[in-house]
Amino acid sequence: MAIHYRTKGFIFKKIDFREADRIFTIFTKDFGKLKILGRAIRKIKSKLRGGMELFYLTNIEFIQGKTYKTLTDASLIEGFPNLRKNLKRLKIAYEISEILDDLIKGEEKDEKIWDLLKETFQRLNSFSLSIKECWLTYYCFLWNFLLILGYQPELNFCSICQKKLIPKNLYFSPKEGGVICSNCFNKVKDGKKIDPDVIKILRLILKKEMSFLEKLKIERTHQKVIKDISGNYLSFVKEGQF
Ligand SMILES: [Zn+2]
Numbered sequence: 001m002a003i004h005y006r007t008k009g010f011i012f013k014k015i016d017f018r019e020a021d022r023i024f025t026i027f028t029k030d031f032g033k034l035k036i037l038g039r040a041i042r043k044i045k046s047k048l049r050g051g052m053e054l055f056y057l058t059n060i061e062f063i064q065g066k067t068y069k070t071l072t073d074a075s076l077i078e079g080f081p082n083l084r085k086n087l088k089r090l091k092i093a094y095e096i097s098e099i100l101d102d103l104i105k106g107e108e109k110d111e112k113i114w115d116l117l118k119e120t121f122q123r124l125n126s127f128s129l130s131i132k133e134c135w136l137t138y139y140c141f142l143w144n145f146l147l148i149l150g151y152q153p154e155l156n157f158c159s160i161c162q163k164k165l166i167p168k169n170l171y172f173s174p175k176e177g178g179v180i181c182s183n184c185f186n187k188v189k190d191g192k193k194i195d196p197d198v199i200k201i202l203r204l205i206l207k208k209e210m211s212f213l214e215k216l217k218i219e220r221t222h223q224k225v226i227k228d229i230s231g232n233y234l235s236f237v238k239e240g241q242f
Pocket of ligand 1: 183
């Protein structure tokens with residue numbers, strides 16, 4: 001008889017497959033990222049349907065078949081209704097799902113990623129969440145996820161000459177792995193000018209100082225730089241240039 005594996009997981013992707021099947025990508029507590037086949041799950045009578053929506057936290061049970069892991073049972077734990085009611089929050093959930101899909105390669109348990117996802121989804125589901133908190137939740141997820149994967153950017157010392165950074169004329173270079181000083185910038189000519197205040201905000205984001213960040217006034221220009229730097233750094237990691 002086949003072994004039935006039980007765990008819980010965040011469903012972050014679903015693709016229709018064959019006539020009535022669907023393949024789910026799930027980040028599970030005990031096995032990491034898994035692709036699991038829901039057989040005949042698109043049929044109205046399927047008893048598995050209820051617990052298997054996008055961005056649900058669900059108890060799942062599956063068996064390992066020859067080609068696929070097949071879902072044998074599913075029951076909803078948390079549906080995050082407030083996340084679903086708001087387009088901004090949903091957009092963040094989709095971006096997170098893209099990042100998970102692109103950057104997690106193997107099936108490996110990771111409690112830190114699990115905790116970060118739980119924290120992030122709970123926050124996205126809070127009753128009231130300002131646009132700024134929404135925004136911070138995303139960057140907090142992104143940078144801490146990169147940190148867990150081993151892509152922590154250097155924010156205290158020059159990534160090239162290793163000298164302690166003086167808060168003046170600094171640049172951010174994904175290729176060099178973080179902030180660089182103006183001396184080194186003049187040599188490598190790679191990087192984007194970064195205000196020392198933005199570096200401070202990034203440090204707070206990496207420390208998940210959310211309550212402090214929520215109170216902090218973050219200028220629009222700084223928000224824009226954080227958006228650009230985060231996007232550049234993420235693309236760089238995705239392209240596997242590390
Ligand atoms: Zn330097």
